[in-house]
Amino acid sequence: MCYFCGYYSNLGGYTLKVTFLGTGTSQGVPIIACSCPVCQSDDLHDKRLRSSVLVEVDGVRILIDAGPDFRQQMLRERVKDLDAILLTHEHKDHVGGLDDVRAFNYVLNRPMDIYALERVLGHLKVEFSYVFSEKPYPGVPQMALHPIGPEPFMVKDVEVTPISVRHFRLPVSAYRIKDFTYITDANYISEEEKQKLSGTRVLVVNALRREDHISHFTLTQALELVDEVKPEVAYLTHISHQMGKYADVQRELPENVCLAYDGLTLRL
Structure with missing residues (x-):
């Protein structure tokens, strides 16, 4: 484990907690029916649910992405309250668990606020058509959809800055909250959008594997972005x-870079 896992910093003026709910790719790790050394590993660091993080700022709880493991992740971390969900894009491994916001609807007695690009919200209306029908079936999830653009927006008193990245040709939303930036499913960021990363103190970025990929940063490309930012x-x-086993890869990384793992918590 690198020195910065469990990272603490005195930022002043606010408190921020980040919990990695899942750190795996679209199939998770282990993959069904795979017998490779990583999928057969006994190290819990090599057990990865679909990627998602929970960001808590001065008591405001913001989830980024709700994939197929959403229910399991909420139960594991004992999440009782959720103020909003930010979606990066519409792929199933990032939205597939949204039906389970029903539990929060019941407990909190309100629709779940969901923020995303207009295109992504349009996809939800198709994927979850039963939620948005004229006469919805009793007990279906309640979702309040909020379209976002390139400008910062507010979730309660917390400012969120969207950052446009590319997942092959698909525009995807990365997000910056205070000095924390989260970039998943990307292999290209324009110079203009990189300016929004300036001064970020904690950067999370996808690194799918070592070999080139059509829509994700490789390990080398992710490290190059870290070096630039x-x-x-x-x-x-x-x-x-x-990518390889957590313990092996971690030993190769620079001192200020870690492989995230499920359940890792940062307090800033």
Whole structure:
């Protein structure tokens, strides 16, 4: 484990907690029916649910992505309250668990606020058509959809800055909250959008594997972005079984870079 896992910093003026709910790729790790050394590993660091993080700022709880493991992740971390969900894009491994917001609807007695690009919200209306029908079936999830653009927006008193990245040709939303930036499912960021990363102290970026990929940063490309942005600490996420075992890869990384793992918590 690198020195910065469990990273603490005195930012002043606010408190921020980040919990990695899942750090795996679209199939998770282990992959069904795979007998590779990573999928057969006994190290819990090599057990990865689909990628998602919970960000808590001065008591405001913001989830980024709700994939097929959403229910399991909420139960594991004993999450009782959730103020909003930010979606990066519409792929199933990032939205597939949204039906389970029903539990929060019941407990909190309100619809779940969901923020995403207009395109992504349009996809939800198709994927979860039963939620948005004229006469919805009793007990279906309640979702309040909020379209976002390139400008910062507010979740309660917390400012969120969207950062446009590319997942092959698909525009995807990364997010910056205070000095924390989360980038998943990307292999291209324009110079203009990189300016929004300036000064970020904690950077999370996807690193799928070592070999080139059509829509994700490789390990080398992710490390190049870290070197360019120069955060105090960086965490790699959306990791496939092709990356290698956690313990082996971690030993190769610079001192200020860690492979994230499920359940890792940062307090800033």
